[in-house]
């Protein structure tokens with residue numbers, strides 16, 4: 553059992569989410585976050601000065617899945633979150649020991 | 658050392674939180690999230706049309722604990738977050754390598 | 763590859779974040795959370811009554827890093843998030859199996 557944690561552009565959430573649904577991957581948790589990557593923020597021009605916008609709004613998607621679905625889900629995220637520019641996001645993969653459904657208890 | 662991550666109904670947070678306190682489990686981190694499970698959202702009637710509310714507000718509770726308290730904490734969450742209907746939530750369990758307290762440094 | 767998850771005082775975020783940048787640690791994700799630790803909240807006086815403020819606003823910082831940078835990053839967080847009073851925060855460390863950059867796909 554694995555957890556996929558993807559930090560993507562907020563404007564890509566809808567497309568990624570729909571593509572996952574279409575392929576039958578339903579379970580997912582979404583959190584609003586802020587972040588920076590290897591470029592340490594974006595330099596913006598503001599009233600003639602350069603200011604560094606450090607932490608940029610992003611969306612975190614978490615999906616817990618059986619090992620066999622891992623690659624398929626990662627491929628969907630990579631495809632639908634992709635623009636080719638800096639800031640497209642990161643995907644982290646972890647091991648999960650156990651998953652329980654509260655209703656079953 | 659384990660991390661328990663539970664995604665539950667927001668309206669169950671207070672009861673789960675109180676029950677944990679009463680049993681002496683204090684440490685806990687709470688995040689507002691949105692999610693969907695195996696039923697892929699809820700179909701609502703809105704002005705005569707059916708719309709799919711895809712990502713429903715949930716609350717994520719994270720608790721890092723010694724292995725010996727794991728089952729007790731999971732049981733409390735299962736008991737107090739439970740309604741028996743779809744959407745009660747999921748509990749994920751991971752290994753944690755290390756835990757530090759910032760004040761001790 | 764490791765993930766560092768630090769829950770710190772919101773007012774310490776800026777200093778921690780700047781110190782990380784200065785030492786060349788750029789990548790980071792920040793989430794607004796609420797939490798309680800071993801003291802189970804703070805007792806406040808309100809209109810002559812004591813009320814327990816249970817879940818206090820905190821900030822979660824997540825940093826995924828090569829193993830070799832782990833100790834350096836943890837030391838920066840400990841130094842800049844520290845006041846010496848209860849509630850300074852916790853640092854949790856996990857294993858990460860894999861990290862992908864969406865732009866590279």
Ligand SMILES: Nc1ncnc2c1ncn2[C@@H]1O[C@H](COP(=O)(O)OP(=O)(O)OP(=O)(O)O)[C@@H](O)[C@H]1O
Pocket residue numbers: 559560585586587588589590591608610637638639640641642788789790791792824825826827863864865866
């Ligand atoms: N090392 C890291 N640890 C934790 N979160 C990170 C890390 N690197 C990036 N992130 C998160 O991912 C988001 C997107 O990062 P981003 O796509 O800019 O990564 P990058 O490595 O800089 O790749 P690129 O060169 O394509 O910009 C960041 O805003 C941050 O939330």
Ligand SMILES: Nc1ncnc2c1ncn2[C@@H]1O[C@H](COP(=O)(O)OP(=O)(O)OP(=O)(O)O)[C@@H](O)[C@H]1O
Pocket residue numbers: 578579580581582614615616617653654655656664665690691692693694695696713715742743744745746747
């Ligand atoms: N596979 C998953 N990965 C990540 N988060 C999930 C997953 N499944 C569910 N969740 C999270 O848990 C919340 C509650 O899920 P839910 O209780 O509906 O799970 P379920 O498996 O559909 O169980 P039930 O059949 O009882 O509804 C979701 O809103 C989502 O935030």
Ligand SMILES: Nc1ncnc2c1ncn2[C@@H]1O[C@H](COP(=O)(O)OP(=O)(O)OP(=O)(O)O)[C@@H](O)[C@H]1O
Pocket residue numbers: 683684685686687719720721722758759760761769770795796797798799800801818820847848849850851852
């Ligand atoms: N066991 C835990 N599991 C998950 N989150 C925790 C845990 N303990 C603390 N936290 C998170 O860390 C935040 C800060 O905790 P805090 O610094 O008060 O820890 P502590 O162990 O009580 O240390 P201190 O004695 O210095 O106060 C909490 O508000 C909560 O969000």
Ligand SMILES: [Mg+2]
Pocket residue numbers: 588589590591592638639640
């Ligand atoms: Mg970048």
Ligand SMILES: [Mg+2]
Pocket residue numbers: 693694695696697743744745
């Ligand atoms: Mg469900």
Ligand SMILES: [Mg+2]
Pocket residue numbers: 798799800801802848849850
């Ligand atoms: Mg404390």
